Amino acid sequence: MSDIQFCKRCLYSTAHPLGLTLDEEGICSGCRVHEEKDTLDWAKRWKRLESLVKPYRSQDGANYDCIIPVTGAQDSYYIVYLVKERLGLNPLLVTYNKYFNTPLGIRNLANLRIRFNCDILYQNVNPISVKKITRSTLRRFGSIYWPILAGQTVFPVQTAVRYKVPLIIWGAHQGLEQVGMFSHEHEVEMTRRYRKDHDLMGHEADDLLSIFDTLKEEDIWQYRYPDDHDLNAVGVRGIYLGNYVRWDPKAQHEQMMREYDYRTSAFNRTFDCYDHVDCFNYMNLHDQLKLFKHGFSKVTDHACREIRHGRLTRDQGLALVRHHEQAPVEYMQLFMDWLGVTQRSLEFIMDQHRNQNFWNQPVFGKWEFNGWSVRQDFNSPGYSESCDLPEIFEANDKLEHDRDAKYITIGKGFTS
Amino acid sequence: MSTLTIGVVDYGMGNHASVVQSLRDIGFRVRVSDNAAELDLVDVLVLPGVGAFPAAMATLHERGLVEYLQEKARQGRPLVGICLGMQLLASASYEHTYTVGLDLIPGDIVPFADHGVHIGWNTLEFTQHGPLWSSSDGEAFYFNHSFYYQGPAEYQVAATRHQSAFSSVIQRGSVVGLQFHPEKSQSAGKTLLKNLITGLVHA
């Protein structure tokens, strides 16, 4: 990959899996779209949002106005806040059991529905199917997250069809926020295409059947996207608040921490304490796999975001990335026990997914990292290995919350 | 219902992937071959094709398929010609040089007036009726050609209008010609192929 090029402003490269373009000045599509956050008239855009949702308000209060997909982390609190408190809509929350649930995440989710006083639906797909799929996608794609991404992105859509609640409200569009896939003014909406292409790595539920002999229809049908005919009959539509609100996750989380008691945790592999506190693996095993496959990990996403918001310089961002990116992975044993794999076989599978463009093995068993952060030009004056690593995120809790580190089983009661 | 096997005749003219995929999606088994022994084992023959008539007839002759297809038709084996494949079923074509065809459905292949071309989705008006065709009357299918069949009215099953009405579906015995591309006509195409092929076998 000799032609990998870096943005001059943030830390992303043209090797980004979502695609990234650089313009004549060497600034990336993600940074250019981010500039819109400081030039668009957000008051005007809020008004557009208000008129967009108006026709979806239930006339007689006999049905929900919209569906909000939530978890015990990410932007869930802020989205529910905007929809319920600011737009005055009556939402149905839906959540998909990811299995790797931290006590903190379960606590946050319960607190969410209680504090905002919302109705909520939980979906749980049976553990045997989920583990079968996870074993297959880990081995073939190097991913432990396929069932989670598939479930989180499809359960709200199925619910919209089944309950005849057409409007689904999401937070920020990942393609727009990271790589500037769309301008805010395109007002991009949820599509099946994006889900298959980017959330599911090009493989929908039925595609897994033709790839893996071990999977049967009974294992995957729950992850099927509703038919075009059903979507059209109900008028299903997924919108992103990030197109109408100046999206700033750090500021938003801090407001939710202050006003609604959202609780946060520190991580080894990143400086952000607000995202992903609901999962034992996202910032650990899943993040390690990202580094193996793509040569960069979540801390780079966080750094780019904060650089663009002007809270970190590029050098500070790079220093933070290099500080966190090789940190040890925690909670591996929990995962191995859950899936039923040994450490040796897990490491073997993981090593097979190391991207040769970013990992060398000069001596058998010893790996050398040649990923994005190593290839960056860090000889600029502001950079130093031990330069100040700003601590701008606050952790007011921990993943274990008030008990031992164990996956919380949904539906079994909080006390066991 | 036992699964029917379709033999797609491979004579080097154009790409079979779409036709094969459509047939498989419908539920048929498919073999692609130019070998007489292999094609003998199938229930229905499909002759696809894109390109020029003289070149197509030349390669059919080279592979010994002209006599073979004429023999199978005589024996009542169902044969479906698609686009150029339909045109090859006729007596002769005026494309480039006058070239003789398979002569399974007598008639000629002539150019549209003024170098006309017929491109896009156009409707079928069935002039003969029956279970093979009832689901497809008035449906639109994708056409992409500059020559068309002109022949006796008794062989016309459906007409389509471009410049004037011409035969878009022809049939004689169990030999059928489709001027359009059912494999490029989305669900209408699949429905027609399914009904046609099942109907031909159980006729």
Add this chain to the structure above:
Amino acid sequence: MLKKRLVGVVTVKNGWAVQSFGYRRYLPLGKPECLVENLDRWGADEILVQVIDRSKMGCGPDFELLERLGKLGLETPLIYAGGIRSVADGVKLIQQGADRIVVDALLHDDLVSIQELSEKLGAQALIASLPLSWQTEGLGWFDYRSQISTPFQSEVLGLIQSSVVSEVLITDWQHEGEEAGFDQKLVDAFPLKNVSIIAFGGLSKAEQIRTLLQTPSVAAVAVGNFLSYREHAIQKYKAALTGMPLRLATYQSTFSLMASTDV
């Protein structure tokens, strides 16, 4: 009745499907296969795949991409554009599964090959690409390799007039990607009156498309970037264009979630 067509365009650069703005700026979209199969499911009347960096790089058509697309089981006609250098290139593309091909560089470089392609494949398989803009002296024909606009060459117009190609793809390249940017003048002022036109570039609003479909010389309207911003974009345009000679919108159904008593 022969219908007019709503063509879905997928622009490919560097192996990526991209949005293209004014032939200058590009935003990533994803894997070309995902966009193409999506348009197939939505029921586009034709799908145009244009690979825009091939001629510049001198590497010929992207046969590998076409092969990958062939494995998708598409049921929609496929038009390929990008990098066609010779008769052999054109013939191979049709053999590999393209239904029709678009020539651009060849129009500048080698009219004889276009003639030969027409004899081998039939005029119906050939489309001439004409990126146009409105200059002070009239219509300017753009060469994207040199980035220069010139007046039409009479041999090119002669070739098109003599029905060697079946249609011309008029692209308003300056307004590409711009909301309602397409300049209707490019179609109205096109010098050849009996040639079928596919209009492209900055088409986003149903009213513009309606005006074009009502123009006798326009056989098809192509939309690119604007198909990627919402679900069922093709169907939504068709629903807004009822009364126009277009195939109706279709909504695919395989595994319905709705009880059969719901009609």
